[in-house]
Amino acid sequence: MILFVLVFNSCRSPFVNLPTYNNVHIDPYGAMITIRYKDNVNKSHTSVGELISVENDSIYVLTKEKSSYNNKYQESYKIITVNQKKASSYKVVFAHSEPNGVFLASGLLTLAHGFFILTSIPINVVIGALVMGEEKYLYSFTHRQVSVDDLFKFCRFPSGIPPNIDLKNLRLRPVKK
Amino acid sequence: MKTTYYLFLILSLLVFLNSCSTSSNIGFKNHYYTENELMYAQKKDTSLFxxxxxxxxxxxxxxxxWVIxxxxRIVKGKGxxxxxxRDLLSEGQLFVHIDSVALFETNMPVKKVDYLILPKTLLVMYNVAMAGFCLSVPKACFGSCPTFYTSETQNVFDTRAECFSNAISPSMEYEDIDDLFEKQSGCRNFSLTMKNEALETHMVNYLKLHALPVHKNEKVLHATDNKYYAIHREILSKNAKTQTENITESLRQRDETEWTSLADDKKLVTKEEIILTFPAETLANKKxxxxxxxxxxxxxTYMLYHAISYMGNEYSDILSSLERKKLNGANVYSKFSEVLGGIEVYVAQQSGDEIVWEHKGEFHETGPIAKNTQLCNFGNLPQNLENLVVKLVFTKGLWRFDEASLTEIRDEVKPVILEPEKVYKNGLEDLVGLNALHTDQNHLISLPGDEFILQYKLPCENENYQLFLAGKGYYLEYMRQHWLRDKNLWKLKKMFDNPAKWLNKETEVYKQYECQMEQDFYQSRIDQSVKKLLYSAN
Structure with missing residues (x-):
């Protein structure tokens, strides 16, 4: 059961700060992007964050970093600027599906499966993890499907970063608890 | 096994097939730099955000x-x-000057993507159906009896032994001997794990290890006459058949392929036969x-749980009454045992032109979990025997057969009987439990979820020993809340008075569950790699 709960919990999207699919049309934030790119010394990086803007051959991504100071964890936000030509791939997720209560609750029914729990738990864990893993990317696209020229549509500032903005003040969408 | 495997495969495949697909349709968003473009878009679709x-x-x-x-030169509306x-600044009726807008973006609500609905629905259906089945027939889904494991095997389908499955009250206590399928070198410690994986209290009088000295190329088997024999040669059957099918392949070796038949449609006590033909030339005049x-x-299991559910809330009263009146519960059980019977063994003898079937013994070991390997001693075979024809007679749908072979018996072997030297209960040394196993008056008590490790020291006299477990005790099955509503003392009386009649009347109900029970039980014999998961049904 512990394994079961862990696996299902682990399926919670890392992009928790996304709207559900039925709210994406009234959402003021940008989509979440996972982008692979090379820096000036050709070292590869992968960053995950909110798509802020695409302009002047650069992609701006707002990321959250965790650091420890005096044994206390602190979160800080950072804008990463990726040269479009140095971006090797990306995946953009703009919404997530609503949690399916019936599907999750049915997993608990395995407790009533008696001997057959030996069959039921692996089936539930494997299928559940695969399904929920897939659900994270139901509302997404990759660099193969949408070109970098169209990425601006999913930015917080599709018309470019306004000049008056202090980028240090930008925050990711608060996670609903 | 097969059905579950295919279900598993199909579900996995459906998920994997979709694993590369994403929602690349981004047409729900459009962007406009002028109000004219926006007005044109609004004319085409008035439902845009x-x-x-x-x-x-x-x-x-x-x-x-919203309106333009x-x-x-403003856009106004609720919003x-x-x-x-992205702090919320204002809410309600708003307006914005068109000249201050850098970009207009129209959105349509995103349509739900549900290509995962099929695997999800199938999984939900499987979980609900299985839970429904187990709750309606709990007797089919929950285990019984203490189960034993060696160090390498720790789940219910690798059970090496299950002890005293018939003993559901103190007076029914008996000794049960099981082959542990372990060959160990002498002078070593041997550990055995005993688990209580059911809703029962197990009362264990003793757990003795029978260590049988065994030579190279030799095996020892426990026989139906309760003796041990060393065997050294096995001959597979040329032919094994029932009235309707050839089952030679299923009985070739001890593996996952078992043969069983379904119970009779009209009478549960109907008998059937397996005829085995062995090439016996090389065994002529030999034991x-x-x-x-x-x-x-x-x-x-179905029958036992039915009896308990008929007792309803008087279950413990009836059991204690049986004990007090010394109306030995074993007598009640033996009535059922007589009706259902064991596996009777007959050997064909030629008497003139006729074939006479000579009764040689009977296999009988209760329990649906652990397999038993036993020997029925035929004695010396006659000379000039080309083929030996053996007939097994048993109640249809009561037994599963895995392996049948003709063996040459060398000698009777006497076991070295070993008591446990140490007992650990749930990881801690249990001196009380050890003492209970060593004294006849006391019992080691095992509650649901308990796990005992028993340590034995193998003797040094021989190089190798084959190990058997002799366990004596009884168990008390717990009444389940949902069984109480099945209370029916009249049916209980009928069941005890005339088990054969009760069984035959129960045929129709049992047949409804049988296929599912058998199928699911067999399906649950899944691949070892995924069986490491805890058996935590109870």
Missing amino acids: LKAHDYYGNVFIFHKS DTTE KLYTPE SGLKLTYRQTLLT
Whole structure:
């Protein structure tokens, strides 16, 4: 059961700060992007964050970093600027599906499966993890499907970063608890 | 096994097939730089949501009822205004000057993507159906009796032994001997794990290890006459058949392929036969016997749980009454045992032109979990024997058969009987338990979830020993809440008075569950790699 709960919990999207699919049309934030790119010394990086803007051959991504100071964890936000030509791939997720209560609750029914729990738990864990893993990317696209020229549509500032903005003040969408 | 495997495969495949697909349709969003373009878009679709991004990074999100006022050059409607940091600045009736807008963005609600609905639905259906089945027939899904494991095997389907499955009250206590299928070098410690994986209290009088000295190329088998014999040669059957099918392949070796039949449609006590033909030329005039690997189906479990559910809330009263009146519970059980019977073994003898079937013994070991391998001693076979024909007679749908072979018997072997030297209960040394196993008056008590490790020291006299477990005790099955409503003392009386009649009347009900029970039980014999998961049904 512990394994079961862990696996299902682990399926919670890392992009928790996304709207559900039925709210994406009234959402003021940008989509979440996972982008692979090379820096000036050709070292590869992968960053995950909110798509802020695409302009002047650069992609701006707002990321959250965790650091420890005096044994206390602190979160800080950072804008990463990726040269479009140095971006090797990306995946953009703009919404997530609503949690399916019936599907999750049915997993608990395995407790009533008696001997057959030996069959039921692996089936539930494997299928559940695969399904929920897939659900994270139901509302997404990759660099193969949408070109970098169209990425601006999913930015917080599709018309470019306004000049008056202090980028240090930008925050990711608060996670609903 | 197969059905579950295919279900598993299909579900996995459906998920994997979709694993590369994403929702690349981004047509729900459109962007416009002028109000004219926006007006044109609105004319085409009046249900659009509008986001107006101004030059300062603010965003106005208008719900469906927004309008463009070209005279005042504003867009107005109900909505929300967010700052560049996306703090909510204002909500309600809003307006924005067109000249301050850098970009208009129209949105349509995103359609639900549900290509995962099929695997999800199938999984939900499987979980609900299985839970429904187990709750309606709990007798089929929950285990019984203490189960034993060696160090390498720790789950219910690798059980090496299950002890005293018939003993559901103190007076029914008996000794049960099981082959642990372990060959160990002498002078070593041997550990055995005993688990209580059911809703029962197990009262264990003793757990003795029978260590049988065994030579190279030799095996020892426990026989139906309760003796041990060393065997050294096995001959597979040329032919094994029932009235309707050839089952030679199924009985070739001890493996996952068992053969069983379904119970009779009209009478549960109907008998059937297996005829085995062995090439016996090389065994002429030699001592031989039938080695059989078998276990029960869930029929007896079904019957036992029915008896308990008929007792309802008087279950403990009736059991204690049986004990007090010294109306030995074993007598009640033996009535059932007589009706259902064991696996009777006959050997064909030629008497003139006729074939006479000579009764040689009977295999009988209760329990649907652990397989039993036993020997039926035939004694010396006659000279000039080309083929030996053996007949097994048993109740249809009561037994599962895994392996049958003719063996040459060398000698009777006497066991070295070993008591446990140490007992650990749930990881801690248990001196009380050890003492209980060493004294006849006391019992080691095992409650649901308990796990005992028993340590034995093997003797040094011989190089190798084959190990058997002799366990004596009884168990008390717990009444389940949902069984109470099945209380029916009249049916209980009928069941005890005339088990054969009760069984035959129960045929129709049992047949409804049988296929599912058998199928699911067999399906649950899954691949070892995934069986490491805890058996935590109870």
